[in-house]
Amino acid sequence: MNIIVCLKQVPGTTEVKIDPTSNTLVRQGIKSVVNPLDSYALEEGVRLKEHYGGKVIAITMGPPQATEILRDAISTGADDTILLSDIAFAGSDTLATSTTLAKAIEKINKYDLVICGRQTLDGDTGQVGPELAEMLGLPFIAYVSKIETIADGKIKVQRMVEDGYETIEAALPAVITVVKEINVPRLPSLRGLTRAKSAQIPTWTAQEIGTEKGTVGQAGSATWVVKVFYPQRVQTAEMLKGDPEAQVETLIEKLKEAKII
Amino acid sequence: MEYFLTEQQKTLKSLARRIAEEKILPVRADLDEKEEFPWETIKNLAESDLFRIFIPEQYDGMGTSSLDLCLVVEELSRVCSGVAVSYAATALGAYAILLYGSEEQKQKYLPAIAAGKRLAAFGLTEPTAGSDVSNIKTTAEKTPEGYVLNGTKQFITNGGEAEIYTIIALTDKSKGARGASAFIVEKDTPGFTFGKKEKKMGIRTSSTRELVFRNCVIPAENLLSKEGIGFIMAMRVLDHSRPGISAQALGIAQGALEAAVDYARQREQFGQPLISLPVVQYKLAEMATQVEAARALVYSVARTIDSGVKNFTEESAMAKVFASDVAMRVTTDAVQVCGGAGYMRDYPLEKMMRDAKITQIYEGSNEVLHTAIAMELRKRKGRRE
Amino acid sequence: MGISVDKEKCTGCGNCVSTCLFGLIDIVDEKARIKEAGCTLCGACRDACAFEAIRIEKEIAEVLVGDEHRGVWVFTEQRNGEIKNVSYELLSKGRELADTLKTELCAVCLGYNIKDIGQLTAYGADKIYLVDDPSFANQSEDPYVTELVRLIKQHKPEIVLAGATPFGRSFFPRVAAILKTGLTADCTGLDIDTEKRLLRQTRPTFGGNVMATIICPAKRPQMSTVRPRVFKKNQPDPARKSQLIKVDFNKESISSKTRLLNFVADLTEKVKLEDADIIVAGGRGLGKPENFQLIRDLASALGAAVGSSRPPVDEGWIPYSHQVGQTGKTVCPKLYIAVGISGAVQHLAGMQTADCIIAINDDPNAPIFQVANYGIVGDLFKVVPLLTEKLKTV
Structure with a gap:
């Protein structure tokens, strides 16, 4: 079974902080990492491979530095990797991104399952998975929390919906997005790290995957960012003074005044 | 460094x-x-x-x-x-x-x-044979069905959890230590059970148990090498593994040093961080120096072994003795630097101090290892090339 | 297309460096240098430059003029025939947008045995496209995708909105992909550029640290998803009138590539956080899972639901269903009490629209006080039990 896992390189946002005086992003010490939810997608791919055989192909679209996350992917079990990198891809929105990924996946041609993380930590849209499925014309299942079986060309999964779990079946090939409940991603293996160091990572350009002009990158993006700004915040709280007893007294008074209690 | x-x-x-x-x-x-x-x-x-x-x-x-x-x-x-x-x-x-x-x-x-x-696990120690390892009582009697093991091993790390045990037992009681042999015993062999699970001061997540052999029959092919060299084998194996214990001690000391420095940087007393106080500075500097010295010794002994030399009993003992003493001292000092907080179970230091103690005791107590070092000194008249 | 720095104008002041979300700018020989690979041409650096030294050239997509797409649509999400609140919130916002554009507001309602259709009118719909058919009995997405695409192609609305619910976020992107148009997820602000007749969509990004305003200039319809509780519902007007269009629905055209085999309801969550009037939420400051009891006690004294910031969920102190914030739920209760929560932007993104926020934290500089109405700086282990006690006697 061949499994394609889509990865994205994102800034390690847990460290993103706003400088309160300049109100801008403090970038120091921020490393680029693989989107955390994508590592669950990769882990699931590797587990499926270990169980059913076949291989895991990790792909990402990004600048040349994004090879780093592909090397990380090798160290945790990916067999092959492909970097989609071309200046023509710059400025892609989710539509252009999924167009590009779809073209690359069509070029890979032999595959049974595409796995994406539910959403990214930076863009946070969760749109690439479903858009990709549609462009490939494949069945799509979001929020998969457990893959039950893969047999007879069909995949049976459990997925989270807001009020419970659904068991869903679809014919392969299919596209799924996974949630973090699905597994616990492993750390790299020593053999994987050794392999990752020397691995040749092929780069595919727009020409190589045969994208049509005006369908990828900024030119192929339907949405445009026209403004980026930082939410303004100033301290607004009325601080309640005194010892805990007094603070609580005042608070209860305030809540009564506001008719909340 | x-x-x-x-x-x-x-x-x-x-x-x-x-x-x-x-x-x-x-x-x-x-x-x-x-x-x-x-x-x-x-x-x-x-x-x-x-x-x-x-x-x-x-x-x-x-x-x-x-x-x-x-x-x-x-x-x-x-x-x-x-x-x-x-x-x-x-x-x-x-x-x-x-x-x-x-x-x-x-x-x-x-x-x-x-x-x-x-x-895997290694079974040598017995109730009557701690530092005096030659006094083991477990026997392995050769029969047509294989070897029959009888006796009890004590304080065995990974006991009960491991599946492959190397056991030292006497094949010839009359020869004492020279009658010892080594065997591979697999978990679930009939006659092989586990006794008391020890409650320890430190390294509590690890398992330390008795191994009990009662007419436990193992195939003859589970004998390691040949009969009679079990004791020498055990000593050689421990020479090999001892740098691991010194690295354990080193790691504990390093962890304690880091925790103490972190605390000393954050904690304010007398209007300044602890680390600004000369008495704390002196202590931390001393700890750091000890840790580096231990690391230098441990790494160079490991490298000596990796170079392929035949006999490294002395080097291996020195690394273990030195690093374990450093671990004990550094963890004790680290608790002291952190004061009350260091003593509390909410902080990791008291655990490190408890953990450190065992490194001075097991795989050859430091006292026994000092004797071993002294014997080597006597042999080579204290000289180095 | 591209981004460039005018070396004549650039003073090497470095103002732009920290604005780049991707860390692509550095100062070399006292001039800004931008690494083009990875740049999304977002314009943050250009806006920060006081010397107008940064130029961005985009292949300017012609804003559609004289386009025939008209009308604002709201996809009305229902579950088991019950229309979701987010649909009313979107209709309320959609009414405003439609009025600005001087066009009609339509609700598109797909489902089976849907109740309270009249409410859609009361919240502002001028027209309701209704498909009520057993094919839509469960939320298998494929029929929804196919039918919504067909309706959009037929009637050509200029704007289509849907709730950023799990269902909406999964099926709506597929609609956008088929229509090859833009979709902006999780918008927190929607308004109209009247001059160009464009929808300006504002959304948090980078975990809520940054806001981005996004347009879809050259494709139609313009599509957005909006989280529940982000927009407020208007007062329903029962006197409003609307036109109900029962769509002539062709069963043959619908097939599903996935098959629902089973559904198991998750009964663990008793209080629906999104619907609670009062929420008491705990954070990392509680120190250990047992201390969540303090939160539960206070919540029960107030008849409130229990929420959490992300760290306790990550630590496994409390299930994910209680998480409030960017990666959890967005809530808008009358009263939100944040206990031992420092107030990372991701958390604030999920609760800052609450009517009244009380923060209890031992760090006076905690960002939670920036959104709180009342703040108590103190030891939560003293304050919270005291508050619980007093409330019991009120």
């Missing part, structure tokens, strides 16, 4: 650190409190190939560098030496097979150990 590690060793060290910080740190207090064997962590170590680094490549391993093992044990111990010793004890159990096993024995056992699927 430049430790002159190869790229591969740096990779290994940082991988071990990542596992320690991401997988062990969040659970270490719980493991210690509940005295539960760290199976989940063992699985993580196995997935990351860390059980392969003390097994030769032809048995699915990745080499047998003593320094590699020390680097991993140090990094794991920096966070939790209870986990580290469970890992290192498998190396100890495997060493006997590695050094003295036949090709068939190696083929049979080492790949499963390398994959982390089966843990």
